[in-house]
Amino acid sequence: MPSSPPDSTSPRPPETSSVPGAPARARRSWAGWAGFSGLLLLAILVPFFLFADRLEAAARGLLASPPPAAATALVLGGLLAGDVLLPVPSSFVSTAAGGLLGLWRGTAVSWAGMMAGSALGYALGARAGAPALRRMVGEAELARLARAAERHGPWFLLLFRGVPVLSEASVVFAGAGRMPRRAFLTVTALANLGISATYAALGASAARLTSILLLFAGIVLLPALALLLVRLPERWRRAARARGAPPR
Numbered sequence: 001m002p003s004s005p006p007d008s009t010s011p012r013p014p015e016t017s018s019v020p021g022a023p024a025r026a027r028r029s030w031a032g033w034a035g036f037s038g039l040l041l042l043a044i045l046v047p048f049f050l051f052a053d054r055l056e057a058a059a060r061g062l063l064a065s066p067p068p069a070a071a072t073a074l075v076l077g078g079l080l081a082g083d084v085l086l087p088v089p090s091s092f093v094s095t096a097a098g099g100l101l102g103l104w105r106g107t108a109v110s111w112a113g114m115m116a117g118s119a120l121g122y123a124l125g126a127r128a129g130a131p132a133l134r135r136m137v138g139e140a141e142l143a144r145l146a147r148a149a150e151r152h153g154p155w156f157l158l159l160f161r162g163v164p165v166l167s168e169a170s171v172v173f174a175g176a177g178r179m180p181r182r183a184f185l186t187v188t189a190l191a192n193l194g195i196s197a198t199y200a201a202l203g204a205s206a207a208r209l210t211s212i213l214l215l216f217a218g219i220v221l222l223p224a225l226a227l228l229l230v231r232l233p234e235r236w237r238r239a240a241r242a243r244g245a246p247p248r
Helices: 022-050 052-064 069-081 090-101 103-128 130-160 166-176 181-209 212-243
Strands: none
Touching (some): 069 090, 090 103, 090 181, 103 166, 103 181
């Protein structure tokens, strides 16, 4: 039976062919992400438990005399706009926007910065193409993005928007694949709004409760949950194919 024509709004991915050893590389990639996540968790939680009192005191002082709102918005929005090019901890920045500016203004600043960063990533992908993507994430992750775009169309951006590294790579991928701008902007606007509101609400709640533990827990757990939501279904499909059952 002939296959259905591809969705015109889906990006046309750079060529990614199956090569021997791909499953082993996928397993190594999963182990690498797990190791990185564990090290990140230790890097955040160990200083918290060692310096909890000092961090709480610093947070109270910052909240008691916050910097000017306009300057805070420009700095945090600018950091998020440059996230695709710089190693910016976007979850921390968006959470800080909620803590320092409140829920609604924090959401607006985070959303505007993430939209600027998304547009920059799209333009970078349109100009640099597949080589920039390969340098960014490697062949295994590039193949994962291609499979997700083929399966979900432009909504694959929504799937990856909360995942560290793949969030930035997905918008570059969309530009490299020449996704229509209207579809790109629509999906990224929705995804960025949801993520901005979530982290801003976390920051505003942590500021209201003066809880550094809530702040750090959210910054670590929310990206980890997004990563699991992306990775686990793929592992289940791979296991189903290995058993000979049709993947769902």
